[in-house]
Amino acid sequence: MEQDFQFFEQWAYKNLSIDLTAYKPTQLHRRILTIMKRAGYKNLKEYAKAIDENEKIKIQFLDYITINVTEFFRNKEMFFNLQKKIEFYLLNEFSSLKIWSAACSIGAEPYSLAIILDKISKENDHKILATDIDDSILQRAKQGIYTWNEVKNVDPQDRITYFDQRQGKFFLKEDIKKKVNFKKHDLILDPYDKGFHLIVCRNVIIYFKNKTKDKIYKKFYESLVPGGLLFVGATETIFNYKDLGFEKVSTFLYQKQR
Template identity: 45%
Template structure:
C-alpha cells in the first residue's frame, strides 16, 4: 500500500469519508499542496499531525470539500428555476420538500429560500441543507458573506435580505430561519425520500464515474415521481434515462420512475 492509499484508509477509519470515491489526481494534488504548505513531507506525516491538531484536521476537510460558492451562481439557471421549474412544482404541491445537498457555506440554500419567498410566504419555506464539512456548516449558520459572494445578487434582493456590516453582508434572520443545516456524507449516509426538489451543484464533478453512477440512483430514489434534480453547469447527465430521469431543461432533470 503506498503513502496515499494508506492515507485514504486512515481517513476512512477516522471519519467515514472515502477519498477513493473522489478523482485521485485532483484530490492528491489539492492535498499535497496543503501538506507541503504546512511543512510535511508526505501523507503519513500529514495524517499523524491531523490526529493531534483539530485545526489542521478542519483545514484538511475544507481543502477536500473545496467550499467555493456564491449566491445565484450561474444566474440564468436560477432564473429558469424561478420562472419555469418551481411554478410547475407548486401546482402539484403547495408545501415543497427541498434539499440542498453539499451546500458548502450556505450560499445555495439561502438563494433557494430567497427565490421561494417570491412564490410563497417565507414562513412556509423549509429547506434542508447538508454538507460533509462541519466547519462549512458553522459558517453557513452565521450567514455573513463577502462582497464577492454577492456579485450575482440583484440590487433589490441585496437591499431586502442583506445588511452591510463593514466589508461584509449579513443575511436576514427570516431567510436563515427557512434553512435547516445538518452534517451529511453523500457517499455513505442514507438519503431521506419524497423530495420535490434536490439541488446538488458543482460537487459531482469531483467524484469518480462509479461514485456518480451510485449517487444518481440515490438521488432518483430520494425524489417523488415528477420531482426535479438540479445540477451544476459542468455536470450535465448525458444518459439521464439510465438513472430514471428525463431532461426538463438544461441541468434540470425530472424523475420519471
C-alpha cells in the same frame, strides 16, 4: 508514493469517515499534496498523524479537500430558469415543497433557494434542508455573513430586502436564515432522506469517479417524489439520465419520471 496514498485513503476512511477512493485520483492526490506541503509535512504518514493530533490542521485539511467555492445565484441564468421550472412543475402541483441542497458549502445555495421561494411563494410553508460534510463550513453557513463577491449576483433590490450591510459585510436577515435547516451529511457514506420535491447538488459530483456519480444520482432519484426535480451544476450534464430514470426538462435540470 502510490502506496502512501493507499495508506492515507484507508486512514481517512477509518479516522475521518471520508471515502477518498470515490474521488478522481489525479485531482485528489494533487490537492492532498498541496495542503500537506502548506502545513509543513514531507510525507502522508506524518501528515495523518498531525491531522489526528491537531484540531486546527484537521479543520484546514477538511476545508481544503472538500470543495467550498460558491456564491449566491451561481450561474444566475440557470437559477432564473430553475425559478420558472419550480413555478411550472412544482408549485402548480404541490402546496408545500421539501427541498434538499446537498453539499451546500457556506450556505449561499440554500439561502438563494429560500430567497426565490420567499419571492414567489411566501405564503406557503416550504422546508429546505442543507447538508455538507464539513462541520466548520456548516457553522459559517449558519451565521449567514457574506462578502461582496459572494452576494454580487444578488439583484440590488434583493440585497436591500434580504441583507443588512455593515462594515463591508452582508448579514442575511433572520427571516431567511430560519427557513434553512443545516445538517452534516456525507453523500458517499450516509443514508439519504426521502420525499424531496427538489434536490440541488451543483459543482461537486464532477470531482467523483463515474461509478460513484451513478450511485449518487440513483440515490437522488430514490429520494425524489415522482415528478421531482434534480438541479446540477453547469459542468455536470448527466448523459445517461434515461438509464437512471430521469427526463431532461432543461439544461442541467432533470425530472424524476412519474
